[in-house]
Amino acid sequence: MKRTGVFVCHCGINIAGTVDVKKVAKELSRHPGVAHAEEYVYMCSDPGQNLITEAIKEKKLDNVVVACCSPTLHETTFRNTSKEAGLNEFQCEIANIREQCSWVHKDMEKATRKAIKITKSAVERVRRNESLEPISIPVTRRALVIGGGIAGIQSALDLANSGYEVVLVERSPSIGGHMIQLSETFPTLDCSQCILTPKMVEVSKHPKIKLLTYSEVQEISGYVGNFKVKILKKPTYVDPDKCTLCDECTKVCPVVVSNEFDIGLTGRRAIYIPFPQAIPATYTLDIKSCPGLLPIACGKCADVCEPEAIDYDMKPDIIEEDIGAIIVATGYDLYDKGLMAEYGYGKYLDVLDGLQFERLCSASGPTQGKIIRPSDHKEPKEVVFIQCVGSRDPELHCAYCSKICCMYTAKHAMLYKHHVPDGQAYIFYIDIRSGGKGYEEFVQRAVEEDGVLYLRGKVSKIFEDKGKIKVWGVDTLTGKDIEIDADMVVLATAMRPSQGAGELAKKLKIAMDKDGFLSEAHPKLRPVESVTPGMFLAGAAQAPKDIPEAVAQASGAAAKAVAILSQERLFHAPTVAQVNLNLCTGCGMCVEVCPYVSLSLKDGKVEVNEVLCEGCGTCSATCLRAAIQVKNLTPLQVHEMIDASLGGR
Amino acid sequence: MVNLEDLKKEAKRILEEGKIKYIIGYERSPNGMMSMPAFIKNPEDAERLTWDPSCVYNLTRFLVDExxxxxxxxxxxxxxVAIVVKGCDSRAVVVLLQEKFINREDVYILGVSCEGAGVVDEKKLTEKLKGKKADKIEFSEKDHFLxxxxxEKIKIPAQEILAERCLECRANFPVIYDEVLGEKVERRPEDPFKSIERIESLSxxxxxxxWKEQLDKCIRxxxxxxxxxxxxxxxxxxxxxxxAVAxxxxxxxxxQKIKWIERSPDSSENFVYHLVRAIHLAGRCIDCGECERACPLDIPVRLLNKKLxxxxxxxxxxxxxxxPEKPSLASSFKDDDPEDFIR
Structure with missing residues (x-):
């Protein structure tokens, strides 16, 4: 019989307060096959680990059970300890008597009995563990960054500056994201474009960065260190190398459509450059608004293009890339104000959303920074800003706080006052959340220096009345109803995951939370990792964030990616599925359920790709014939564990 | 109405062509009222084939044996291999295809219509005839058997002697076939789960x-x-x-073989057996009712499957x-599953 060692941890009083650890050790020492059992106050401490090492050597133990906290915490610790003492690391199992016992029970006697059962079942399990060696896999030392906003740009630059090749994919014609649309940024009021464009230029010039704009990730296969990515590069119909940016083409283009860069405040032509500092600096022919290329319906832009940069025959291109790690920085979109009944479903011209107001304030915006009403181009004298539009509204809209609105609304009001010193700014708010370096001071400055009037309450209705926008609201601090004849209303609409992020998440097999933001692997300790190994999250794709947070997370994600790319080889847990070919009927049910696409049918039987398999056991649970099982958690082991916990042993 | 001669003609044709190994169908039993399985290899034997309401068996089991x-x-x-299937049996073929146990090209499906009725329950019929023997059972119009x-010719309303499962049937016409005989006759059951209503209403x-009383009878x-x-x-x-030792x-x-269950027929082991059987058939059972028909102790095992x-x-x-192209129940996954723990 194999000789098992059992080590029971007190975890201070975390376990010992509810479980009689001495009794557990004593009881286990009588269990057949247990050659050694002891308890100690902190097994994970150095002296605690030494106890394990010594016992393994002196008592010639074959395997070890540590009864302590959850295996997600110290399994690695104790497996390494066992390895150092000469055992195979998979000859060590954890009996979780803290999270699954002491923390959830009060009755010491019952809890002790349960702890004994849990530990005994772990002993039965470890006894049938196979000694396994980690699966070694090579690493492709290149990264993919999806999304060319500030987060994606920062990640790409950090990776490239660490010496790794980066493929940066952006679906719109230029990188820059939402940040390039902003006027000035809180709390320092520095010009957004001025601080972002140097980074954009650096991206375009960096020898390690391959920039693919107007491109979308189409397909991803493979696994950490060895992804294969197919990227669709849409045709721009303009050769950026030939284009001299003379702007003759837009002068002759007969089509005018809403300009997405100015969120509809201006128009653009079918052939256009999103903004003067666009990277790559070239024009794009938007095929959706162009009168047509098959056959060529207009052809004016090509006629006037002297350098002959316009090529109507350009075709979509599928680019295949080998990638080791992926950073997803797909950013956000604003909540559609067309969904807000009380604010007129977005139908009033002078009711703007935050980004539109940014464009109005921007020195490079449609009005060169002059704040005027879109309807009659007059200077607004009374402006109402409304916070939490769509945010913090679990019944109708988004339950979460969009986090940045308090700050940018204060900034908006401040900028408005700087442009129109004799105007009045009102802000309707629920709470002011200004946690952040210099943020509270910024809000105070808006109130004290710029005379912004904060009104605590919600707006019930907005409607047009004699050229004014009537705002009905309530000030909950005074209890008074408020009516303002405003010239302009600015809605701080909620942040949503960007359109299409959901489909991308499905392709990448990254989980999403209930709001559609990408889920991190652990909310506190693994905030930049996705649950899928080798894929990291940056920026507002994960949750609403301001610029400094997005940048910090982007650098964090880059550092995490470097931790993979810098390895010679990666190691994968060998506790993967294995098939009993005699029992497999090739029904393929496990193939369908495998969340990691690690199974396939070959010659009528199932085959496991051990590198892709994460050992989740879904296949094993689905198989009617017990033909597929996870190593070291076989049906026999489960049977023995059940038997032990029912008191059979 | 299925013309029996058409069935025989078709059977003869495919056998003469030589593309079929043999036909699994029904023939009249030399004794007893019900039809029995027939295995026809020679074209001249196609004459033996029959199709009438006494063809209760689900012949797809023989595809497994084949x-x-x-x-x-x-x-x-x-x-x-060619096989004669009713609506319900055709669904069993679909499941076998879905589970890749058989390949579509290995089976030639001869579908037959149940004429909007179904097959008879031998016990009900025996009771109805009060001990007399039926020499011939035929479909007659929509709702009767002749x-x-x-x-002597007696016309009996189908409802009175139909097999239980036929009363709840939702597919009385083959869902998959290479050749089909007879027309689809619409007949939707009022409640496809009527048979379990009574048990569901119990405390x-x-x-x-x-169930203890029923399963205690089981001799396994x-x-x-x-x-x-x-x-x-x-x-x-x-x-x-x-x-299985290979x-x-x-x-x-x-x-390492685990003994999950003891051979001895007692309450606890019988429950384990029947529950395992039911669970392993969840999302796979097409309610052909053969288990219950075959039970020598009249245990209503079909009810367990029906509940699932x-x-x-x-x-x-x-x-x-x-x-057959859709994933089976246990292996289907929807992104919009309401249970978010699964996403």
Whole structure:
């Protein structure tokens, strides 16, 4: 019989307060096959680990059970300890008597009995563990960054500056994201474009960065260190190398459509450059608004293009890339104000959303920074800003706080006052959340220096009345109803995951939370990792964030990616599925359920790709014939564990 | 109405062409009222084939046997086997295809219409005829059966002698076939889960008492397993003594065989058997009712399957055996599943 060692941890009083650890050790020492059992106050401490090492050597133990906290915490610790003492690391199992016992029970006697059962079942399990060696896999030392906003740009630059090749994919014609649309940024009021464009230029010039704009990730296969990515590069119909940016083409283009860069405040032509500092600096022919290329319906832009940069025959291109790690920085979109009944479903011209107001304030915006009403181009004298539009509204809209609105609304009001010193700014708010370096001071400055009037309450209705926008609201601090004849209303609409992020998440097999933001692997300790190994999250794709947070997370994600790319080889847990070919009927049910696409049918039987398999056991649970099982958690082991916990042993 | 001559003609044709290995169908039994399975290899024997309301068997079980036999043959005859299927049986073929147990090209499906009625329940018929023998059972119009007994023709309303499952049938016309005889006659059951209504209305204690009484009768002859087309595993969890031992099964593997269940027929072991059987048929059972028909102790085992069929319908909107391309219930996953723990 194999000789098992059992080590029971007190975890201070975390376990010992509810479980009689001495009794557990004593009881286990009588269990057949247990050659050694002891308890100690902190097994994970150095002296605690030494106890394990010594016992393994002196008592010639074959395997070890540590009864302590959850295996997600110290399994690695104790497996390494066992390895150092000469055992195979998979000859060590954890009996979780803290999270699954002491923390959830009060009755010491019952809890002790349960702890004994849990530990005994772990002993039965470890006894049938196979000694396994980690699966070694090579690493492709290149990264993919999806999304060319500030987060994606920062990640790409950090990776490239660490010496790794980066493929940066952006679906719109230029990188820059939402940040390039902003006027000035809180709390320092520095010009957004001025601080972002140097980074954009650096991206375009960096020898390690391959920039693919107007491109979308189409397909991803493979696994950490060895992804294969197919990227669709849409045709721009303009050769950026030939284009001299003379702007003759837009002068002759007969089509005018809403300009997405100015969120509809201006128009653009079918052939256009999103903004003067666009990277790559070239024009794009938007095929959706162009009168047509098959056959060529207009052809004016090509006629006037002297350098002959316009090529109507350009075709979509599928680019295949080998990638080791992926950073997803797909950013956000604003909540559609067309969904807000009380604010007129977005139908009033002078009711703007935050980004539109940014464009109005921007020195490079449609009005060169002059704040005027879109309807009659007059200077607004009374402006109402409304916070939490769509945010913090679990019944109708988004339950979460969009986090940045308090700050940018204060900034908006401040900028408005700087442009129109004799105007009045009102802000309707629920709470002011200004946690952040210099943020509270910024809000105070808006109130004290710029005379912004904060009104605590919600707006019930907005409607047009004699050229004014009537705002009905309530000030909950005074209890008074408020009516303002405003010239302009600015809605701080909620942040949503960007359109299409959901489909991308499905392709990448990254989980999403209930709001559609990408889920991190652990909310506190693994905030930049996705649950899928080798894929990291940056920026507002994960949750609403301001610029400094997005940048910090982007650098964090880059550092995490470097931790993979810098390895010679990666190691994968060998506790993967294995098939009993005699029992497999090739029904393929496990193939369908495998969340990691690690199974396939070959010659009528199932085959496991051990590198892709994460050992989740879904296949094993689905198989009617017990033909597929996870190593070291076989049906026999489960049977023995059940038997032990029912008191059979 | 299915013209029996058409069936025979079609059977003769495919056999003469030589593309079919043999036909699994029905023929009149030399004794007893019901038809029995027929295996026709020669074109001249096609005459023996029959199709009438006494053809209760689900013949798809023989496809399972055929596959096993073929696997053992040194030089297997790779031609497809033809099989006569009713609506319900065709769904069993769909499940076998879905589970990749058989390939579509290995089976030639001859569908027959149940004429909007179904097949008879032998026990009900015997009772109805009060001991007399039926020489011939035929479909008659939509809702009746025409019974010839001692030269006398009796017309009996179908509802009175239909098999229980036919009363709840939702597919009385083949869902998959290469050739089909007869027309589809619409007849939707009012409640496809009527048979379990009574048990569902019982309290937990009453239900326990009911099943304990029923399952205590079980002698574990495994007839229900043998007759089921879905019970095709080489190794069954209940066989503690006859584990499939292949040439390359190691001593360690043999030693690791788990005895989940004791052979002795007592309450606890009988419950384990029947629950395992029911669970393993969840999302796979097409309600052909063969298990219950085959049971020598009249245990209403079909009710367990029916309950799971209802659960599958209500929880996952899943109906078994309609589309061979769709994943089976246990292996289907929807991104918009309301249970977010699964996403």
């Amino acid at each position: 596959k096993r036999r073929k696997a053992k043959e040194k030089k297997p005859d790779t031609r497809p 019974i010839t007994s001692d030269g 937990k204690e009453e239900r326990w008492a009911f 002859c495994y007839a229900c397993r043998s007759v089921c087309p879905m019970c095709y595993c080489d190794e069954c969890v209940v066989d503690t003594i006859s584990f 040439a390359d099964t190691t001593a360690e593997e043999k030693a 069929e209802k659960e599958a319908k209500e929880l996952f909107d899943y109906e078994v055996g309609f589309d």
